Amino acid sequence: MKNITINFKIFPALVLFAISALLLNGCTTATYGRGFVKNSQIADQYSLRVYVGGLSGGDVADKRAKQEVAKYIAQKEYSSYKIINRRYNFVPSYFEYTIRFYRKH
Numbered sequence: 001m002k003n004i005t006i007n008f009k010i011f012p013a014l015v016l017f018a019i020s021a022l023l024l025n026g027c028t029t030a031t032y033g034r035g036f037v038k039n040s041q042i043a044d045q046y047s048l049r050v051y052v053g054g055l056s057g058g059d060v061a062d063k064r065a066k067q068e069v070a071k072y073i074a075q076k077e078y079s080s081y082k083i084i085n086r087r088y089n090f091v092p093s094y095f096e097y098t099i100r101f102y103r104k105h
Contacts, residue, residue, distance in 0.1 A: 029064040051094040061095040
């Protein structure tokens, strides 16, 4: 068996690299199956929550929301959409989007 030696001069850099990798890996988003929730008072208006974790922020949540909208439009009779509002909730961490869809003519 070979002896393994650790160079303690680079050890802090390796620890920092490992911690950084774990934090960056934590950039996640999810909808937890909630999907689009219809506004009962306004036609073709829905809300969508994108939960964020780790270092994820608004840009990551926006990207996920756009992906979810694209999938939704493909299944429904809508041709376009507009994000009317976006708000952040701290605990649990999510962005809630209010989205207006426009029908095909």
